[in-house]
Amino acid sequence: MITAQYVGPETVPMGSLGSYVKDGRFEILRLPPGRYRLMFVPIAANRPAGPDVYYPGTPSQSAATLIEVGEGEHVDGLLFTIF
Numbered sequence: 142m143i144t145a146q147y148v149g150p151e152t153v154p155m156g157s158l159g160s161y162v163k164d165g166r167f168e169i170l171r172l173p174p175g176r177y178r179l180m181f182v183p184i185a186a187n188r189p190a191g192p193d194v195y196y197p198g199t200p201s202q203s204a205a206t207l208i209e210v211g212e213g214e215h216v217d218g219l220l221f222t223i224f
Contacts, residue, residue: 143167143221145177148207174212178205181221196221 143160160167179196195205198221210216 142182143169144180144182145169145172145208146180147173148176148178172210174210174214176207176209178202178207179219179221180205194221 160169180202181194181196183191183193192200194200195202196208196219197206199205208216208219
């Protein structure tokens with residue numbers, strides 16, 4: 142699962158925050174404009190889940206790249222590297 146965490150001083154009403162990964166692709170809909178941190182949350186059936194990974198492929202939240210989303214903007218080309 143991929144989740145978007147809002148990064149900002151104010152609280153904003155959030156739409157859909159997460160998206161399951163299908164064929165290596167994900168889409169998160171209805172995000173208000175702002176800065177976001179993307180996080181891959183491994184979900185594993187019948188085995189322990191791995192650690193969370195932040196975009197672009199770091200286990201450290203502070204090292205994550207922030208993604209700016211504008212009003213009505215579609216952001217693509219974001220690739221995670223997961224080891």
